[in-house]
Amino acid sequence: MSIENFVRAMPKAELHVHLEGVWRKDTLLMIADENDARANIKHFDTWVKLLDNPDFNRIDQITRTVSQWLQYGEDLTRIVYDLGVALSKQNVRYAEVSVMPTLYSHMGLTLEAMLEALNDGRDRVLRGWGVQMAWILTFPRDDARKADELLRFAGTIAAKRAGVVAIGLAGRENPQPVTQFERVFKNAEKKDILRVPHAGDVFGVNGTLDTLKLLHPNRIIEGVGAADAPDALQILKDNRVPLDVSMALALCMNEYSNYAAYPLRQIVDAGVTLLLSSDMPSYFKTTLSDEYLAAVEHSGLTINELQDVALNAVRESFMPDDLQQTMLTEFAQEYTRLSAEHLQTA
Numbered sequence: 001m002s003i004e005n006f007v008r009a010m011p012k013a014e015l016h017v018h019l020e021g022v023w024r025k026d027t028l029l030m031i032a033d034e035n036d037a038r039a040n041i042k043h044f045d046t047w048v049k050l051l052d053n054p055d056f057n058r059i060d061q062i063t064r065t066v067s068q069w070l071q072y073g074e075d076l077t078r079i080v081y082d083l084g085v086a087l088s089k090q091n092v093r094y095a096e097v098s099v100m101p102t103l104y105s106h107m108g109l110t111l112e113a114m115l116e117a118l119n120d121g122r123d124r125v126l127r128g129w130g131v132q133m134a135w136i137l138t139f140p141r142d143d144a145r146k147a148d149e150l151l152r153f154a155g156t157i158a159a160k161r162a163g164v165v166a167i168g169l170a171g172r173e174n175p176q177p178v179t180q181f182e183r184v185f186k187n188a189e190k191k192d193i194l195r196v197p198h199a200g201d202v203f204g205v206n207g208t209l210d211t212l213k214l215l216h217p218n219r220i221i222e223g224v225g226a227a228d229a230p231d232a233l234q235i236l237k238d239n240r241v242p243l244d245v246s247m248a249l250a251l252c253m254n255e256y257s258n259y260a261a262y263p264l265r266q267i268v269d270a271g272v273t274l275l276l277s278s279d280m281p282s283y284f285k286t287t288l289s290d291e292y293l294a295a296v297e298h299s300g301l302t303i304n305e306l307q308d309v310a311l312n313a314v315r316e317s318f319m320p321d322d323l324q325q326t327m328l329t330e331f332a333q334e335y336t337r338l339s340a341e342h343l344q345t346a
């Protein structure tokens with residue numbers, strides 16, 4: 001009987017992972033060498049060290065600098081491929097990946113060309129590893145000017161054809177108040193463009209409540225403070241907004257001291273739709289499988305509850321309905337089979 005074997009073998013969907021947060025260091029260094037980043041980026045070796053031991057309060061800055069090492073569309077293709085391989089190793093079959101185009105503006109690519117490069121990697125991953133990916137075009141809080149352009153593009157048929165399923169909002173919460181993004185999110189809502197903002201990383205539950213009230217998210221990322229605030233949990237439940245958390249992120253940001261302290265049980269017991277994600281797994285030294293395992297081993301979720309959380313990721317995804325139905329059936333069948341294989345004693 002092995003819970004760990006079961007969890008690792010479960011087919012999964014991952015709804016919140018940053019392209020910029022999943023990398024293999026050797027690939028990044030190879031790209032940096034090919035593009036002469038060592039010579040052109042100040043304090044290059046310091047940034048390399050920060051990959052292994054990041055200062056989590058400077059994660060936006062680290063991401064921004066490392067993104068500068070990439071210069072060409074094919075660099076993006078390689079990063080996507082590495083992401084796909086990492087997902088496949090955990091039996092992730094579908095992922096909605098947050099991509100922040102402003103990080104790559106130095107490449108001089110149009111959004112169409114950038115997506116072409118991303119989809120080159122995505123198609124190779126699908127052929128080689130059977131993982132499907134969709135994109136959430138995300139804008140940074142500290143560069144609100146780009147939001148309109150991104151929104152315009154996200155609403156086009158070309159973007160939908162290229163696998164764009166939603167817009168996102170990320171980055172530390174303090175540079176701009178949530179109200180700064182209200183108009184963009186209202187416009188998105190009018191155009192039926194789905195919306196996935198981060199919330200609460202600086203302002204805690206107040207940031208989360210403001211985001212819920214003003215931005216009308218389809219899913220909310222992090223939602224810091226919500227798990228400990230009954231009023232926030234009630235709003236999430238009443239408005240059927242799933243809460244997508246990475247416990248590893250919360251631990252790295254010192255929101256909780258360990259997995260056992262993370263109030264996952266309160267979210268589930270409040271009837272809020274819970275999603276578990278890895279967010280920036282290379283920095284947080286986690287994987288989606290590790291997060292699932294921690295939910296059972298440290299947060300007191302039963303295997304049945306974990307299966308439900310895993311199926312939430314399919315139900316709350318932005319994939320087409322027919323794919324969703326197929327995947328729900330397949331996942332449920334595999335959970336039954338895996339349960340017999342790994343969890344029941346002879």
Ligand SMILES: [Zn+2]
Nearest residue numbers: 018198221279
């Ligand atoms: Zn995130």
